[in-house]
Amino acid sequence: MLALLTRRFGDLDAADDAVQDALITALTAWQSGVPESPAAWLYTVARNTLIDQLRRDRASRRRLHEAAPELTAHHTTAEQEEEDDLIMDASSLGDERLRLLLLCCHPALDRDTQVALTLRLAGGLTAAEVAAAYLLPEATLTQRVVRAKRKIREAGMPLSIPANLDERVDALLRVLYLIFNEGYLSRGNAHVTRVDLITEAIRLTRQVVDELPASAEAEGLLALELYHHARSGTRVDALGELVLLENQDRTGWNLDEITEANARLHSAMARMSPGPYQVQAIIAGHHANARTAADTDWAAIAELYAQLGRMAPNPVVELNRAVAISMADGPLAGLAVLDRLTGLDEYHLFHATRGELLARAGRPAAESFERARQLTSNEAERRHLERRATEVAS
Amino acid sequence: MEFMILIHGDESSPRLAPGDPGFEEFMGSWMAYNQMLIEGGHWVSGANLAPTITATTLRHTPGQAPEIVDGPFAETKEQFGGYYLISAENLDEAIELAKKLPMDSGSLEIRPVAFRPDAA
Known part of the structure; x- marks a missing residue:
């Protein structure tokens, strides 16, 4: 089957992955009954995966070639064009992808625009998919992308590897992590069908790792x-x-x-x-x-959060350190860290954590759970906090 | 490309006058910045503006004669106080040059110049 798929698609690795995926899919799909011809079933699933992948690759290549010249057309001087040609000759498609990703996350664009452009131009998502992922009307998203493209074209934003590459890579990684988190945190929201932002973020991060092996x-x-x-x-x-x-x-x-x-x-x-x-x-x-x-190993984790706090001071990191300390040294030690924390009064996880630690210390906690519940809009989290408030009250 | 750097700052904050201690250093940092632009081939033009009390705004409404308004265009905490017109390869270089301005407060607006009649 693998040979057949490899010959048909000319890519052994991809064919291998597709067959593995098909086998994994079969594990769950066949629980309710094995199909009449298991081999044909597997072949079909694997072939469809490969066709999807090819289509996606082709779409991403086409988008790149469409997007890149359009974005650079209006501000390249003859000299720069010559230089770009030289770089293009020596570079792979991957290098162009990295340039496009860096451009999408340019600091002269606001954060929401960076996210939208990254998913739309560098990622494989349609405007409708990005809009759905962020619960926006499609027209709003399209408008945002059109405006951003115009700014890129008219404000002289270059599609070149920037001189301050480290800084720009930081901005790019921040956007990818934002996309990942959005996908991760929205998981509990069962009523809304969203495209898989997690998979998309991982795919784009892999591209960046491949292109920047030194990072x-x-x-x-x-x-x-x-x-x-x-x-x-x-x-x-x-x-x-x-x-x-x-x-x-x-x-x-x-x-x-x-x-x-x-x-x-x-x-x-x-x-x-x-x-x-x-x-x-x-x-x-x-x-x-x-x-x-x-x-x-909670003691090690508490020390790591302290280290993280020194690299990028942030009260949420301190909150996590309090949890780790409470697991290593007991709830009272964790509460002592929480009591010194400021700036998180509107953050639901601060109150949820406080509630858990108070409950473990045998002190009244229902009020903290209730405050946390009022501060979150995620339904699954709200139900969880309501349950905890009732449990500790009884 | 050419970029306009618009310098916005709070006029009411105290500023040094000739003869004040530190005035020479203050002026020196601006002169050094200008020199850097000139030597790097980025200088097109630049100027310090008179305070906003001298400002007049000409506001256009379609189909009507332009309205002349006393004062700056927008009433905000910061006022337009000066500009540089620089030459830079692209926005990234313009931002880098603007970052070197010897300012620790206020804001800068950077916009490409679309058309300048006296440009070479």
Whole structure:
């Protein structure tokens, strides 16, 4: 089957992946009954995967060639064009992709526009898909992209590898992580069908890692995303309720993804260029590699959050450190850290965390859960907090 | 390309006058910036403007004669105080040059010049 697909599509790796995917799909699909011709079933599923992939690759190539000349047409001087031609000759398609990604995340564009452009031009999404992912009317999204393209063209924004590459890569990684988080956090929202922002973010991060093999932070971000994605199937139960990390079914975590994340993190850290994404990946790795919740090395995680806070001071990091300390040294130690925290009064997770720690310390906690519930709009989270408020009150 | 850097700052904040301690250093940093633009081939034009109390706005409404308004266009905390007209390869270079302005408050607006009749 693999040979057949390889001959038909001329790409062994892709064919291999498609067959593996088909087998995994079969595991769940065949639970309700094995089809009459299992081989034909598998072949069809694998072939369809490959055709989809080809179509997507072709669309992305076409978009690139359409987008890039249009975006540069109005401000290239003859000299610059010559120089660009030289670079183009020596470069691969991947280099063009990186330039396009960097342009989409240019600091002269606002954050929402960066996200929209990245998904629309560099990613493989249609305007309708991006709009749906962010719960926006399609016209608003289209308008945003049209305006951004005009600004890029008329304000003289270059499609070249910038001189301050590190700074610009930071901005690009921030956008990719934002997209990933949007996908991750919206998972609990069962009533809305969204395109898979998580998969898209991981795919784009892989491209950046391939193009910037020297960037430890890009690979650190990829490891972080893979660790989270490996656990995403167990975050919500069959009823759409949130499952806390300590209660998640660890046998449901994707071991292949955790293994890849471990290798990516190892490779990133070997470059001896630490950064916030690598530290967050190390933390996620501690969770992902702990066989049971009780095996988690909370003291190490608390120290990592302290390190992260020193790299990028942020009260949310301090909140996470409080949780880790409470797990290592008891709820009172965690509450002591929370009491020194300011600026999170409007953040629902601050009150949810406070509620959990108060409950564990045997103190009244219902009020904190109720305050947290009022501050979030995510339905699954609201139900969870309501349940906790009732549990601790009884 | 040519870019216009519009310098916005708070006029009411105290400023140094000739003879004040530190005035020489203050002026020196601006002269050094100008020199950097000239030597780098970026200089087109630049000027410090008289305070907004001297400003007059000409506001156009379609189908009507232009209205002459006393004062600057918008009443905000910051006022338009000066400009540079520079030559730069693209927006990235213009931003880098604007970042070197010796300012620690206020804001700068950067816009490409669409058309300048006296341009070479």
